[in-house]
Amino acid sequence: MDTATLATVLAVMQESSVRRAAALLGRPPSSVADAFERFESELALKLASRRDGGLSLTLAGENLAGSIPALTEVLARIATVAGERPADASGVLAWAAQNAVSVAVLGNFNAVIRAGSIRRAARELGVGQPNLSRQMAELERVLRQRLLIREMHGCEPTPEGLEFSEAALALTNKVASLTGPARKRFARELRTVKLGTVVPVGHESRLAARLAALVAAWHADDGKPGLFVSSTTAEDLAEGLRAGRFDVALTDIALRNKRFESREVFSGELVIVGSADIVSPDAAIQPLVDRHLIAVPSLRSGLRQSVGEALEPFLGGEGHAAARLVEVDALSIIINLVLDHGYLTVLPLEAVAALDRPIGIIRLPDAPRVSFHLVWRRTQASRRIALQIAQSIGGA
Structure with missing residues (x-):
């Protein structure tokens, strides 16, 4: 971590926007976003999610935001040493x-x-003296100040060096307080596999059953590391893979990214679902779609893309589709809208076949399907983990 990354992150949190922070700092938005992502990885915490062109801070982000004034004040002291105001x-x-x-x-x-000598400090730090000397020279170049008076038997700080030393100590202590908990989590989680997955409809769904079987089989094998499973949307899964929060993701969309590899592990037939008193197996689809609102996952879900394609022949133009579709991120709420409020939805057949209340199901023309993919970063370790997971859930 360096002061430029820290300042970039503080600007993003101050402005609640990557683009506004980029404009403030005079840097490309892509490099600002990369810096923010690296910082989240360093802390092993998600600090914010993108919402409507801005950022929504997580609880961890809110806690860090409280440190912005103190961290900025220390950076200001370093700028003062460099002759900036x-x-x-x-x-x-x-x-x-x-x-x-x-x-x-x-x-x-x-x-x-502390050592009073670059040679003694290098020995204490376990680094080469030439390398440490170059670091000190580069520090003086960046700050455009002489920080050390080098003498035959050692060195001592200039007045600017003393002032910088105090600011440097304050900043390293503050950064240590931020990264210390993350280092402990890394040590604890070093042998824990992190699997992100799309949210199952409920405990009755086949996806939930596959994941439960995976967890049970995984932990029954003493030779395997720990397994942590977290459910979220396809959009957050992709972001989590990029940031290293997940080793592998099970998603309902193929993430086409050169940084990832993927493998389809199973698929499910999409069907129209409604309450039993509204939908019968031989009912005509078009009148139902015209009469009833349709609850669908939001565009942050990969399932939504498959559902949109399946419904397209029955919805007409974009305006008509927008009037008929009601976006809801929580699948459990979608099911209750269907069972209790006269809505329709489109879901994988295996997701609703085991519901404990009567429902009506209509198969769609051409039996469209949604595919579930395991996705992982292009590393040998992630690939090995992904193949182990695929073996467990592919035939479940």
């Missing part, structure tokens, strides 16, 4: 984002101050 907090972040200093180098600088 930013007018406000935004100016501090803009300066820091353009002048990257590794947090590790900040710690090394204080080690040199």
Whole structure:
């Protein structure tokens, strides 16, 4: 981690937007988004989700947001050492984002101050003296200040070096307080496989049964690492894979990304579902669609894309479709809209076949299907884990 990444993250959280932060810092939005993603990976925490062009902070993000003034103040002290006097907090972040200093180098600088010698500090740190000397020279170049007075038997800080040492110590302590819990989680979770999955309709669904069987079989094998399963939308699964929060994802859409590999593990036939008093197996589809609202997952779900294709012949133009479709992210709510409020929906047959209340099901022309894919990052370790999971759930 470096001060530029930290400043970029603070700007994103201050502005609640990647694009506004990019404009503030004079950097491309893509590089700002990458920096934010790297920071989340470093902390092993999700800090925000994208919502309507802005960001919605998680609880962890809200906690970090409370540290923005203190972290910005320390960055301002470093800017002062460099001879800069930013007018406000935004100016501090803009300066820091353009002048990257590794947090590790900040710690090394204080080690040199404590040891009174680059040679002794290098020995204590277990690094090469030439490498440490280059780090100190690069630090002085970035800050455009002489920080150390080098003498034959050691070195001592200049007044600017003393001032910088205090700011560096404050910043490294604050960063350590942020990353310390993450390091403990990494140590605890080093042998834990993290599987993200789309949300099952309910405990009765075949997807839920497959996942339960996977967990039971996985933990029955003492030779396997731990397994943590988390359910969310296809959009969040893709983001979680990119950020390293998941090792493997089970999603209802093929994620076409050169950073991922994928494999279809099973599929399900899509059917129209309604309450038993509305839908009969031989009912005509078009009159039903014209008379009843249709509850569907939101566009953040991969299932929605398959459902949209299946319904397209019956919905006419976009305006008519928008009037008939009601987006709901929670599948359990969709089921209750169908059972208790006269809605229709389209879901995989195996997701609703075991419901404990009477329902009506109509098969669609050409029997459209939704496919479920395991997706993983292109690493040997992730591939090995994915194939083990595929073997467990593919034939469940």
